[in-house]
Amino acid sequence: MDLKAAVKAIRKGDIAPVYLLYGTEKYQMKQFADMLQENVIEEEHREFAVIPYDLSDTPLDAVVEEAETVPFLVPKKLVLVRDAGVFTAGKDSGKIEHRLDVLAAYIExxxxxxxxxxxxxxxxxxxxxxIVKQIKSAAVVLAFSPLSSEELLSWVEKRMAERRVTLEEGAATALVRNAGTGLQALAAEIDxxxxxxxxxxxxxxxxxxxxxxRSTEQNVFVMVEELANLRMExxxxxxxxxxxxxxxxxKIAALITRQFRIILQVKELAQQxxxxxxxxxxxxxxxxxVKIAGEQARRFRPERLRWILNELAELDYRxxxxAVDKVLGMELFFLKLGAQTV
Structure with missing residues (x-):
């Protein structure tokens, strides 16, 4: 089941007993959990019927025991379990013993x-x-991956449209350029x-x-765009x-180096x-x-990118x-980059 199908099922009242949400897009994951809460638990019951747990300090047995305990004064309860690293390849700290067999028996x-x-x-x-194989066969497992570049811009436009605000051409791209790709930060800026x-x-x-x-990272991102277009001023x-x-x-030089390294890596991967x-x-x-780095990569030959990275490595050392004043060294790098024609 994909995310859209899961949301549709929940809104129709078809609620699964166990959900496993995973991925790096925390904002969308939280939105899904909030939507599930709104559809499962009535607002006046949420103080007693929504029970949070963190597996970093609570054994899995306690979560299962809570789920098996009949709710008090409410018809249904929602158990939210964070830091569920028992499903990943990460190393177990050993501080808390999690009995996976107890969960396996419960999901059946x-x-x-x-x-x-x-x-x-x-x-x-x-x-x-x-346990991962068992939960994938018996529960609803949903992935929350970063949106593609097109989906991200579409998400911005949709959020603005929901508030009855029109975006001019190029405004969505400008917003992502300034605020970054994190949905939580973008949502705050949209508000x-x-x-x-x-x-x-x-x-x-x-x-x-x-x-x-713009954050420092986003400023450097724009700075590299200006360097790519030889707009040194x-x-x-x-x-x-x-x-x-x-x-x-x-720090600024290190961030510039990182971006140029990404541009070179994207260029090499595109060739493959x-x-x-x-x-x-x-x-x-x-x-x-990756999309922006790909656009920037088209303005450079691989030899030029390697020359830039070598210059930045030498600048970092100096x-x-x-061996050189930091500000003067950066200024000389910009000027040298503008004059270099490799």
């Missing part, structure tokens, strides 16, 4: 008055484990922009640039702005016919970041050893 004969939701913040489950525009209003790139502050302007925010030149999703998985990046 679950209580009809309880719903257990396991929330696993990992990109995949350990398919070698017997702010909608309050500013008001119902029936319009938000454009200008409003986003004035209202949505704009790149230096961002650099000086970061200095005003008391960011260390060595990797898809955008495959690159994201291989590099541990959001698909949108700054850390005091």
């Amino acid at each position: 004969n679950p209580a009809d008055y309880s719903v257990i939701v396991f929330m696993v913040h990992a990109d995949k489950l350990d398919e070698r484990k017997k 702010k922009l909608c309050l500013f525009a008001g119902e029936g209003g319009t938000v454009g790139v200008k409003e986003i640039d004035s209202l949505v502050a 704009n790149a230096l302007s961002i650099f000086y702005e970061l200095l005003k925010q008391r960011e260390e030149p060595i 016919s990797y898809s955008q999703q495959q690159m994201a998985g291989q590099l541990g990046l959001h698909p949108y970041a 700054m850390k050893t005091g």
Whole structure:
């Protein structure tokens, strides 16, 4: 069962006794858990009927015992279980003993008055484990992976449309560029922009640039875009702005190095016919970041990217050893990059 089918079933009243949610997209996972709560537990009962557990400090036996215990004064209860690392390949700390056989027995004969939701913040489950195979056959297992670049922009536009606010062309891209790809941060910025525009209003790139502050990482992301287009004056302007925010030149250089390394990796993987999703998985990046890196990669030959990375490595050494003033070293790098024609 996929996410859309699961949501549709829940809203029709078809509630499974056990759900296993996993993936790195925590915001969507929480939204699903909240939606499930709204459909399973009446608002006046939630104080008593929603029971949270954390397997880092609670044995699995206690979760099963709670699910088997008849609810008091409420018709149904929801047991939310976080840090459910028993389903992944991560190392067990050994502090808490989890009896997986107890859970295996429960999922074969679950209580009809309880719903257990396991929330696993990992990109995949350990398919070698017997309990994973059992829960996949007896429960609803849903993956929450990062949205593709197209899905991410569509998600932004949909959220704005739900608030009856129109986005001008390019505004969704500008918002992701400034706020990053995290859905929670994007949702907060969307709320702010909608309050500013008001119902029936319009938000454009200008409003986003004035209202949505970029993090250091996002500033470096834009700086590399300016460097890729040889707009050195704009790149230096961002650099000086970061200095005003008391960011260390060595940290800025490290972030620039990381982005150029990603660009080179994406270029090499593209030459091997990797898809955008495959690159994201291989590099541990959001698909949108891979898309932008791919666009930037088209402006560079592999030899030029390797030259840039070598220059950044040399700059890092010289700054850390005091061979060059940090700010001056960064300025010289920008100027050298603008003049270099490899």
